Amino acid sequence: MSAPEPTPPQSSLPETAARFGTDVLTDAVARACDIKAVTGGAPSAPAVPEPPALLVPEPPEPPELPTPSVPAQAGAPAPEADLDRILRGPTGLGTAGLRLSLREEPQPAELPATTEPSAAEGKPIPGLYHHPVPEPDPVRVEEISRRIKSWALDEVSLYPDDWEEQFDGFSVGRYMVGCHPDAPTIDHLMIATRLMVAENAVDDCYCEDHGGSPVGLGERLLLAHTALDPLYTTREYQPQWAESLYSDAPRRAYRSAMEYLLQAASPAQADRFRHDMARLHLGYLAEASWAQEDRVPEVWEYLAMRQFNNFRPCPTITDTVGGYELPADLHARPDMQKVIALAGNATTIVNDLYSYTKELDAPGRHLNLPVVIAEREGLSDRDAYLKSVEVHNDLMHDFETEAAALAADCPLPNVQRFLRGVAAWVDGNHHWHRTNTYRYSLPDFW
Template sequence: MPAPGLSPLQSGLPAAAAGLGAHVLARALSAGVEAAADAPPGTVPDTAPGVVPEAVPAPPVRAGLPSAPVHPFKAPQAAPAAVPAEVPAPELPASEAPVPEVAAAPAAVAPLERILRGPSGLGTAGLSLARREEAPAPSPSAGGGAPAVGSPIPGLYHHPIPEPDPVRVEEVSRRIKAWAEDEVDLYPDDWEDEFDGFVVGRYMVGCHPDAPTVDHLMVATRLMVAENAVDDVYCEDHGGSPVGLGGRLLLAHTALDPLHTTKEYRPAWAESLYADAPRRSYRSAMEYFLRLATPSQADRFRHDMARLHLGYLAEASWAETDHVPEVWEYLSMRQFNNFRPCPTITDTVGGYELPADLHAQPAMQRVIALAGNATTIVNDLYSYTKELASPGLHLNLPVVIARREDLPIKEAYLKAVEVHNELMHEFESEAAALAAACPVPSVSRFLRGVAAWVDGNHHWHQTNTYRYSLPDFW
């Protein structure tokens, strides 16, 4: 496979991204919170230095390497070729578009208005946090094979986004399919329709509008596909089982967090990373990620993936014992088994770094957790009818509310919508308060990126009618 190159067109994306996620921070205006008076004006966020940590080795694969018996993926015929180098991450270009003006506000909130408008100075135009005057109307989809149709769930609090850039969607879709087929041998031929129907290129372009290059978008796209493969093959749709899940997840996790052992045993472990599709995809996706991520960003991602795997194990234990959790227990599990690893890398995909000490602040951790929880309930709601048609009892928030609170399923579903809405409002309020209290450009940009991910995630669920349809409750 030839080395990936840059997207042929940028399509004015930094300018288009400038208004996304503004609803999160604009709420601070109505709260009348003042920013710190000594906020440094015109500061440009730090650019990721592109330090490349030690990558997982690519050992020779012996002929006849067996596939794991717990999944139907085909095993590779030969050792994968060396992972091609991508174009080095350039510095994020400054947008040429003017910063949108913020409507006049009372003098008491003038400092906060400056935060929402964004910093001024060379290279900071793309950091504007001003709200769009009106929500963009979705346009017909182009590229990636996904129709831009589908109605949002009535009463669900969300923010529309523009249709994802078709040029980037087409390029990301082309590259991710080539990666899946040629580099990691991800799926057998009869699963091709499902892979195409996932339209992951359109998903990731919509979630990361500030990505400076297609190479940055591909980092998120590979990781998303790899995580989905682990979920499907180890846990659910394609041969997954709760029995023995812990051992499978542990070995897969070593593709993200490599084993440090003796020379005698390291080759056998390295060879195991090619044994099945989930491990092959984790290994490759992580190797690409490490080329753009700083060490602290990589460590952050590994930590959130461990959280994800812990959530998988909790859900599996309930399946083994036929336990229907209390609603609060289910929501606890979903705080771990959720989308959190995706928005947590928003700065890596954006080509900058939110410093580790700022990312670790309790207020930032709360914002990220609320975003992950809200977006995961979006998945519960849109996938409800899909899961209802699958064999056995599939736990999701409407089902758990109905069972534990003895409600008709329609009432339980509508209550789950209310739970989502409360989490979304809490996410936006907490993010606005954090932006006002910590007017650092990288913080503001990261919060805007997380908000854009939340909106893009909803847009993909709403419009992916190949996978999802709404229940007949209205």
């Protein structure tokens, strides 16, 4: 008999944040629904202009590559008892305020009707700590979806015809609208959307689904990174580099998406994004080295890799997409960097959990947290998956605790808004994973 699906607990943050009037992260539904409460009013920002065209050769047509198979469910039902440990919550110093009063018998949360998933929308992973949010604005979703497809086809020739279903199934419009509820215009949302699509093109074409390989990955990533962090060389060799930016779909996408970002971002915002993309590429290389060695890393090593190969570049630009700037000295604070890192870590484990069956169904061995825990700690697939849920929950609680402490210590309006923006990204990221049943299905572990 299947175990009942426990309702995700809601957070209870330290009182210090409340004294400063921040209430950071405590009401995810209100955050997403009421932008005025989050931002103090919609920011005024001009629409982002189109970037100038570069005088370089037209891009070639990308090669046709095989389409990956549709994910299938895996695993087998198991008793209810093992779910109890997921609901125990974090332990250790400073975590008492995060405990729920009724962990053994969680009560259903009162949420707006719009947050209840239908069967077609998928259900959240049982026991996963998260904040349900309403559906993203359908008008914005439709317009973003139209524009991003036009960009992908007409501006950068991102994919051949037989990839169209997968591109549509990714639902990137819903993803970005849900993650950036305070974006003032469609143009600002498109900044994040292009970058997200470009990053996925690099991951798919260089690393994974569409012909990616660990062999030679370092060279490919380095040359692609010059589309974000331009090469300054002699006049003799500069034109060859400029032409190389059109040599494949990932580089075309990186170049174009970065040009749009530069129309809206300050130099400091652009440079911080380049830094986080370098972190991402370093994480890709670590994972590639394990694939070449056919080695499963220790759990702590895998988590170290995931702090680099994760979603960090996305929430780090939340102020650019929101039409304002968190000054460089505030963004660089160690406590702010810790909050951003924890947000990236937690959201990436969400990806590990929701994509688990998709990766099991793909050729070869894909490393994700449940696979690594099962191998290194000698657990069954099911127990390793449930322990991975615990790891995610601990990271989420740490993220919220650190964000509340920072909000209390630095009660500046732009800091408060940035923290809320990062939290909205965390919530929107889970919502997209949970509802994207085209890509993801849950294992039958409950």
